Amino acid sequence: xxxxxxxxxxxxxxxxxxxxxxxxxxxxxxxxxxxxxxxxxxxxxxxxxxxxxxxxxxxxxxxxxxxxxxxxxxxxxxxxxxxxxxxxxxxxxxxxxxxxxxxxxxxxxxxxxxxxxxxxxxxxxxxxxxxxxxxxxxxxxxxxxxxxxxxxxxxxxxxxxxxxxxxxxxxxxxxxxxxxxxxxxxxxxxxxxxxxxxxxxxxxxxxxxxxxxxxxxxxxxxxxxxxxxxxxxxxxxxxxxxxxxxxxxxxxxxxxxxxxxxxxxxxxxxxxxxxxxxxxxxxxxxxxxxxxxxxxxxxxxxxxxxxxxxxxxxxxxxxxxxxxxxxxxxxxxxxxxxxxxxxxxxxxxxxxxxxxxxxxxxxxxxxxxxxxxxxxxxxxxxxxxxx
Numbered sequence: 001x002x003x004x005x006x007x008x009x010x011x012x013x014x015x016x017x018x019x020x021x022x023x024x025x026x027x028x029x030x031x032x033x034x035x036x037x038x039x040x041x042x043x044x045x046x047x048x049x050x051x052x053x054x055x056x057x058x059x060x061x062x063x064x065x066x067x068x069x070x071x072x073x074x075x076x077x078x079x080x081x082x083x084x085x086x087x088x089x090x091x092x093x094x095x096x097x098x099x100x101x102x103x104x105x106x107x108x109x110x111x112x113x114x115x116x117x118x119x120x121x122x123x124x125x126x127x128x129x130x131x132x133x134x135x136x137x138x139x140x141x142x143x144x145x146x147x148x149x150x151x152x153x154x155x156x157x158x159x160x161x162x163x164x165x166x167x168x169x170x171x172x173x174x175x176x177x178x179x180x181x182x183x184x185x186x187x188x189x190x191x192x193x194x195x196x197x198x199x200x201x202x203x204x205x206x207x208x209x210x211x212x213x214x215x216x217x218x219x220x221x222x223x224x225x226x227x228x229x230x231x232x233x234x235x236x237x238x239x240x241x242x243x244x245x246x247x248x249x250x251x252x253x254x255x256x257x258x259x260x261x262x263x264x265x266x267x268x269x270x271x272x273x274x275x276x277x278x279x280x281x282x283x284x285x286x287x288x289x290x291x292x293x294x295x296x297x298x299x300x301x302x303x304x305x306x307x308x309x310x311x312x313x314x315x316x317x318x319x320x321x322x323x324x325x326x327x328x329x330x331x332x333x334x335x336x337x338x339x340x341x342x343x344x345x346x347x348x349x350x351x352x353x354x355x356x357x358x359x360x361x362x363x364x365x366x367x368x369x370x371x372x373x374x375x376x377x378x379x380x381x382x383x384x385x386x387x
Contacts, residue, residue, distance in 0.1 A: 095251040139176030150301035157335040159306040184236040189272040208379040269305035285330035338363035
């Protein structure tokens with residue numbers, strides 16, 4: 001409870017006195033509150049005490065007080081929005097306003113037995129459907145076995161050095177998820193929609209990516225490409241807004257979920273997102289925390305790509321470690337899963353057409369950490385699981 005929730009000066013003063021007593025480890029009772037008031041207010045407090053006989057159900061009124069206060073403040077803040085701004089700026093301001101309007105009195109703790117009962121119901125329904133994973137199937141058997149699929153509320157960090165193919169793997173995950181009916185959105189802050197579309201076409205057909213990128217196609221190859229594009233049932237959304245702030249990303253995700261449904265959000269990549277803090281470390285911490293909260297609020301999986309520092313390339317064994325993530329402290333802490341796509345052949349002069357690669361699960365709140373064997377097909381910039 002906060003003093004600002006009340007409009008009457010006396011009531012505000014009562015709450016302020018109670019809060020002060022709490023912080024000073026002093027008793028909070030009728031006598032202590034009265035003694036803490038100015039003399040001119042003491043008679044009013046005594047009169048209130050004589051008129052109020054039952055406060056047993058006071059907890060029922062606290063959310064109503066907060067709701068009334070937030071409703072008033074929200075309307076006041078809406079009236080202060082600059083309506084001359086462009087749509088993106090207005091969306092960002094509105095999202096900031098929504099984020100700042102948080103209820104603190106409505107999320108009461110629940111009994112562990114109630115939580116367990118709800119979880120058992122979910123597990124029972126999953127078993128009835130023959131589904132042995134906890135989340136949505138990823139389309140990769142190895143991901144489903146290790147992580148339980150893509151779990152609602154999870155933030156997955158996928159980090160790599162440039163050239164290791166993190167964008168390729170992120171797009172592959174979206175593609176495989178969409179193939180089995182999943183609803184996905186890929187936000188690319190580094191690549192344009194045209195570049196992402198060309199990457200997608202290389203996933204559809206067995207054709208070198210450079211041919212598609214440079215339009216160096218023979219007539220029969222162009223026909224095959226057009227037929228594959230026109231016949232595919234795979235559908236997901238892409239967004240190439242390179243100047244996205246964290247508030248805009250949250251607004252985009254919420255609007256997209258309302259319009260099209262959303263289960264998997266992939267963002268390429270976290271160090272390109274703009275925050276509101278001046279200090280870079282604080283900015284990354286703000287962005288990381290907001291992405292985790294977004295996953296939890298929307299009940300989706302957020303996969304955010306990240307850059308690694310050069311430290312891993314300075315070691316004899318160039319496999320990444322958690323400490324190699326740039327501005328790693330908050331990112332590593334907020335992430336439910338951290339994975340590293342790793343191509344050993346990247347550091348060799350002669351690269352095979354199909355490389356033996358790895359997907360290193362370096363952090364997993366849901367279970368074991370392990371290395372998933374994969375293949376990387378360089379001319380198609382394509383990852384696939386090696387099972």
